[in-house]
Each structure stands twice: as structure tokens, then as C-alpha cells.
Amino acid sequence: MKKIAFDIMGNDKGILPAIQASVQFVEQNPTFEIILVGNEDEINKHYKKKLNNIKIKDSKITLKFTQQFRSVLNQSSSMIDAIKMVKNDEADAVLSCGDSGMYLASSTFLIGRMPNISRPAFMPFIPTIKKDKQFLLLDVGANRENTAQQLLEWAKLSSSFYKHMFNKENPIVKLINIGEEEYKGTTLVRETASLLQQEFTINYQGFIEPRILLNNETDIAIIDGFSGNLILKSMEGAILVFKSLLKESILKTGWRKFLALLLKPAFKEVGEKFDYRNVGAAWVIGLNKIVIKTHGSSDKKSFLGALNQVKIALEKNILEEVKRELE
Amino acid sequence: MKKIAFDIMGNDKGILPAIQASVQFVEQNPTFEIILVGNEDEINKHYKKKLNNIKIKDSKITLKFTQQFRSVLNQSSSMIDAIKMVKNDEADAVLSCGDSGMYLASSTFLIGRMPNISRPAFMPFIPTIKKDKQFLLLDVGANRENTAQQLLEWAKLSSSFYKHMFNKENPIVKLINIGEEEYKGTTLVRETASLLQQEFTINYQGFIEPRILLNNETDIAIIDGFSGNLILKSMEGAILVFKSLLKESILKTGWRKFLALLLKPAFKEVGEKFDYRNVGAAWVIGLNKIVIKTHGSSDKKSFLGALNQVKIALEKNILEEVKRELE
Numbered sequence: 001m002k003k004i005a006f007d008i009m010g011n012d013k014g015i016l017p018a019i020q021a022s023v024q025f026v027e028q029n030p031t032f033e034i035i036l037v038g039n040e041d042e043i044n045k046h047y048k049k050k051l052n053n054i055k056i057k058d059s060k061i062t063l064k065f066t067q068q069f070r071s072v073l074n075q076s077s078s079m080i081d082a083i084k085m086v087k088n089d090e091a092d093a094v095l096s097c098g099d100s101g102m103y104l105a106s107s108t109f110l111i112g113r114m115p116n117i118s119r120p121a122f123m124p125f126i127p128t129i130k131k132d133k134q135f136l137l138l139d140v141g142a143n144r145e146n147t148a149q150q151l152l153e154w155a156k157l158s159s160s161f162y163k164h165m166f167n168k169e170n171p172i173v174k175l176i177n178i179g180e181e182e183y184k185g186t187t188l189v190r191e192t193a194s195l196l197q198q199e200f201t202i203n204y205q206g207f208i209e210p211r212i213l214l215n216n217e218t219d220i221a222i223i224d225g226f227s228g229n230l231i232l233k234s235m236e237g238a239i240l241v242f243k244s245l246l247k248e249s250i251l252k253t254g255w256r257k258f259l260a261l262l263l264k265p266a267f268k269e270v271g272e273k274f275d276y277r278n279v280g281a282a283w284v285i286g287l288n289k290i291v292i293k294t295h296g297s298s299d300k301k302s303f304l305g306a307l308n309q310v311k312i313a314l315e316k317n318i319l320e321e322v323k324r325e326l327e
Numbered sequence: 328m329k330k331i332a333f334d335i336m337g338n339d340k341g342i343l344p345a346i347q348a349s350v351q352f353v354e355q356n357p358t359f360e361i362i363l364v365g366n367e368d369e370i371n372k373h374y375k376k377k378l379n380n381i382k383i384k385d386s387k388i389t390l391k392f393t394q395q396f397r398s399v400l401n402q403s404s405s406m407i408d409a410i411k412m413v414k415n416d417e418a419d420a421v422l423s424c425g426d427s428g429m430y431l432a433s434s435t436f437l438i439g440r441m442p443n444i445s446r447p448a449f450m451p452f453i454p455t456i457k458k459d460k461q462f463l464l465l466d467v468g469a470n471r472e473n474t475a476q477q478l479l480e481w482a483k484l485s486s487s488f489y490k491h492m493f494n495k496e497n498p499i500v501k502l503i504n505i506g507e508e509e510y511k512g513t514t515l516v517r518e519t520a521s522l523l524q525q526e527f528t529i530n531y532q533g534f535i536e537p538r539i540l541l542n543n544e545t546d547i548a549i550i551d552g553f554s555g556n557l558i559l560k561s562m563e564g565a566i567l568v569f570k571s572l573l574k575e576s577i578l579k580t581g582w583r584k585f586l587a588l589l590l591k592p593a594f595k596e597v598g599e600k601f602d603y604r605n606v607g608a609a610w611v612i613g614l615n616k617i618v619i620k621t622h623g624s625s626d627k628k629s630f631l632g633a634l635n636q637v638k639i640a641l642e643k644n645i646l647e648e649v650k651r652e653l654e
Contacts, residue, residue, distance in 0.1 A: 210561040229505040234537040235565035249593040266576040
């Protein structure tokens with residue numbers, strides 16, 4: 001029985017979507033157990049049909065951001081309690097939709113980094129223009145400043161992860177830059193490129209521009225945390241505005257409005273694919289355990305997406321495979 | 328008579344769109360003269376109906392990128408010849424669709440920087456969700472690494488520019504960051520924020536995330552050149568992919584296909600607004616003259632957009648106003 005500790009507090013949409021997703025997940029996957037970590041009284045209001053492989057860990061406090069994060073480590077909160085379950089081998093993976101910064105700091109401190117990894121990174125699976133094809137983007141904001149060596153470590157780590165997760169030898173690794181020419185980019189980008197070129201254990205194929213990032217031209221895209229976060233949020237913002245303007249334009253006339261109704265399925269189909277919430281689950285990669293951050297306004301669907309990523313990773317014993325390979 | 332030197336070589340779509348845009352522009356604006364700088368034989372193939380306020384400067388060579396850019400300064404090429412017309416006061420503004428890097432380096436070297444400006448920046452006008460409202464985004468790639476002082480200079484420069492260009496006192500200035508909280512971002516971002524807070528000549532209103540950059544929450548958004556370029560290209564890429572998936576999804580069934588045809592005007596309307604080519608004109612701001620870079624695959628419409636920006640700037644004597652204010 002594989003166990004997943006799930007901190008369900010701190011979601012903008014309340015605890016219901018997490019409970020619904022958990023119930024559906026364990027019904028479909030009877031060899032998994034989910035421990036809902038949160039306010040038990042609240043949980044029992046929504047969780048009526050009791051299942052054997054759903055447990056509750058009562059933890060009434062929702063962790064808030066503080067710059068003195070060490071002070072929270074010894075106090076009970078749903079996030080810290082969930083992380084500690086993994087630390088103490090009471091669970092095999094932990095998910096949380098709480099504050100990203102606190103989650104990153106606490107899980108790094110409590111669980112520890114993998115050997116040869118200096119910094120963890122947030123690593124979402126990003127959809128591409130090709131159906132069912134995703135790529136790994138890292139870091140999207142765990143770090144505010146990085147060195148070339150850290151980016152090299154992530155390239156190796158994510159290559160190994162990708163290989164086992166998606167059964168593909170030698171996944172393509174590209175470095176995000178503002179152009180494809182060698183002389184372009186910051187000192188960090190050019191130093192990283194030079195390290196990646198010398199690293200023969202990975203399949204490095206040069207620079208990629210954000211303009212074609214979603215075009216399925218790479219399996220892994222590496223960048224520092226600040227830039228990666230700007231890229232993700234720029235794409236999200238552009239698509240949101242584009243959708244809203246299109247809607248506005250369509251609703252301008254009665255005729256168009258009627259037609260738009262009939263086209264709704266197509267809009268929904270594409271809209272959802274690139275809804276940030278659906279790529280909102282990011283791995284906190286580089287730690288000794290499976291640690292997943294779900295988006296702070298997740299719905300049932302996005303939680304199910306995250307749980308299914310964890311399922312594959314646990315079934316394939318990803319973390320042990322990656323650790324073995326990196327040593 | 329205001330004169331615009333227009334290097335029309337180096338456009339992916341050939342010289343025709345530039346000629347058509349120039350003809351239409353001078354017909355609508357008889358107090359302006361355009362000097363088409365390029366291969367005269369080629370120009371005469373397309374330019375049949377001769378107008379008094381269109382001149383041709385024969386310049387047969389299209390400048391290619393070289394890392395030894397100083398070698399090109401003393402050789403004739405359409406780009407260098409056009410820049411020199413402005414340098415020698417034979418024209419009041421220069422436009423080029425040639426190589427960005429060469430244009431930046433050559434125009435900076437030949438024309439020189441404004442007093443108190445250490446580095447020029449690429450500054451496009453970016454459309455927002457609000458009709459006819461644009462904001463200034465800088466730098467989008469003229470610089471690969473910047474200091475806080477340079478970003479402060481741009482904030483002052485663009486504030487003054489915005490005020491005169493759009494007749495608005497105290498335009499809002501925001502700094503792009505990965506969050507709105509004070510502690511977020513790189514050292515550069517936080518140092519810049521600290522300088523901007525102390526600068527009482529500008530209306531600085533804190534951080535803005537790329538996610539809401541197009542939501543008309545600021546008049547000016549400041550960032551270093553590397554990050555700005557990533558943001559612009561991420562937005563462009565996301566919208567292109569979104570459009571193409573939507574099209575694909577709509578064309579899946581015969582019925583939807585028919586409906587989509589009727590909805591085409593709405594798609595076109597929104598698509599064009601966020602087509603990168605239509606924001607492709609960027610000011611090389613910080614130089615002693617009006618220098619505009621048009622996109623390397625511009626059509627007639629985007630050239631007309633750029634020419635109209637130049638027109639407003641020349642009529643309002645923007646550059647002199649800005650220089651006076653910054654001294």
C-alpha cells in the first residue's frame with residue numbers, strides 16, 4: 001500500500017475539491033491510501049462516504065507565510081504535519097496547496113536534498129501543442145538567483161526523472177535563452193551552456209526561445225527560478241487576456257453570441273489545456289522524497305492530475321532510480 | 328517638412344510593404360517626407376506612382392550581423408546610410424527593419440546617448456485589455472545585463488516620454504517582478520525598487536507580475552533587457568499556440584467548421600491586436616534622435632503603426648521635451 005499525505009488546507013476553493021479528488025483517486029486506485037491532513041471537523045462535513053483507504057490526520061492550523069520560517073517547524077500545522085509524515089516514513093509522498101515559499105523551505109529543511117543537488121527547484125509538467133505530450137520546465141520560482149552549476153545539476157536530475165517517468169532514453173534538454181545564437185544571453189546562460197555542452201550524460205541540444213517553448217521541441221527546458229517564473233506567468237497572463245478579449249468580441253453581436261454558444265466545446269477544450277490551474281502541480285524536485293506543490297486555487301481536476309503524477313512516480317519507484325543514477 | 332529616413336531592406340516580406348506603407352503615410356500626411364533607403368532599382372520596380380514627398384536614397388547593401396560591428400560603420404549599407412541621415416540632420420527620425428543588434432550598436436555609436444542615460448533600451452508600445460490603451464515596456468532586449476541605476480534612468484526617461492506622447496501627467500510606473508511582496512525577486516529587482524521609491528519625480532507604484540501585465544494596471548513597466556525579452560516572447564508564443572489549438576479544435580467537425588467561418592471577424596479582431604507584428608515597432612529609447620526598430624517580418628499595417636508613432640513624436644517635439652526635462 002502506497003501512502004500519500006495530502007495537506008488540503010490553504011486552497012482558495014476550500015477543502016471540498018481536495019476531498020472529492022482523493023475519494024475518486026482511491027476508488028480508482030485501491031492500492032493507494034490518502035491521508036487527508038487538515039481540520040477534521042471541517043473535513044467530516046464534506047467527507048460522508050467513508051472509505052478504508054482514506055485516513056484523516058487532524059491538524060487545525062493553516063500555515064501562513066512568515067519570513068522567520070524556522071519558528072513554524074516545531075508547531076503543528078497541516079503543512080508541517082503532512083511533511084513530517086513523509087519525513088518519518090509514515091507516507092511515501094506529500095502534496096500541499098499551501099504557501100509555496102513556506103512549503104519549499106520547510107520540506108527542504110525537514111526532508112533534505114538529494115546527494116549532489118545544491119538547490120531544489122519547482123518543476124511543473126507543461127502541456128505542448130502535441131496531444132498528451134508534456135515537457136518539464138525548471139525552475140519556475142523556487143530560487144531567486146542561481147549559479148550555472150545549479151542549472152547543470154537540474155539538467156542531470158530532470159533528465160533522469162524524465163527517462164523513468166516517461167520511458168524515454170536520452171530526453172532532449174534545452175536551455176531557455178532570448179535567441180538561439182551562441183553569443184546571446186546573460187553571463188549565467190552562457191556559462192550554463194558551456195557546462196551543459198561538456199556534460200556527456202545528458203542530451204543537451206542548445207538554446208530554446210520562449211516563443212516556441214510550447215511547440216514540442218524539447219523534453220526538458222532549464223532556466224533560473226526568477227526567469228522561469230516570469231515565463232510561466234507571462235504565458236498564463238497572455239492566454240487569460242486573449243480568452244477574455246475573444247469572448248468580448250464574440251459577444252458583441254447577437255448573431256455571434258448564438259454561434260459562440262455552439263462553439264463552446266472547442267473553447268472549453270483548448271481553454272482547459274492551457275489553464276494554469278491544470279499545470280499548477282509542480283514537483284519540488286531535488287529532495288529526498290516525493291514532494292508536490294499544487295496550485296493555490298486548485299479544482300478537483302487539477303488535484304487528480306497531481307495525484308496521478310504521484311501514482312506513476314511511486315509505481316515506477318522514480319526517486320530511487322534517479323538517486324541511484326545521480327550517484 | 329519633417330523627414331523620416333526609412334531603411335526598408337532586411338524585411339522578411341521584401342520591400343513592398345514598406346513602400347506601400349510609405350506611400351499611404353505621405354498621402355495622408357503631406358507635411359512629412361519619407362526617404363526610402365535601399366536598392367533603387369528594386370524600389371523602382373514597386374514604386375510606380377511618383378510622389379513629391381517620397382525620395383529614394385540608393386543603398387544597395389543589406390547589413391548582416393557581425394560581432395565586429397565597427398567594421399560596418401564606414402561602409403555603405405541601407406541601415407548605416409539611413410542612420411547617418413539622422414546623424415547629419417538630413418532627417419528627423421530613422422526607421423529600420425534590419426538586424427536588431429546591428430541597429431542598436433550602430434545607432435548608439437553614430438547618434439549617441441542622451442545626457443544622463445547610460446544605456447539605450449528597446450521600448451515597444453504594448454496593447455492592453457482596454458481598447459486603445461497601450462503601455463510602455465522596457466527593456467525588451469537591448470541589454471543582456473543591467474544595473475539598478477540603468478533601470479532608474481529608464482523609469483525617468485519613459486515617464487517623461489509617456490507624459491508628452493499621451494498627454495498624461497504622472498504616468499504610473501511599475502517594476503516587473505515575480506510577486507508583489509517586497510521581499511520577492513532578484514537583488515537587481517530589489518535594488519531597483521529601493522531606488523525608484525526614493526525618486527520623487529516619478530509616480531512609482533511598486534511591483535507588477537507578468538500575469539496581469541496586459542490588464543491596464545500600469546502605464547510603464549520596467550525590467551532588465553533579458554527578462555523583458557523573455558516576457559515578450561513568452562506572451563507571443565503562448566498566444567500563437569492558443570490560437571492554433573483553438574483553430575484545430577474548431578475544425579474537428581464539419582458543423583463547427585461552418586460556425587467558425589461566421590465567427591472569423593471576431594478571431595481576426597482579437598488575433599491582430601495581440602499579433603506580435605503589430606507591436607513589433609520598438610523605440611530605441613535613450614538616444615539623441617528618434618530611432619525606431621520595426622519587426623523583421625513587418626507588413627504594411629505594422630509599418631503604418633510605426634510611422635504614426637513617429638509622426639506623433641515629431642509633431643509633439645517629444646525628444647526635445649524629454650531632454651529638457653531630464654537635464
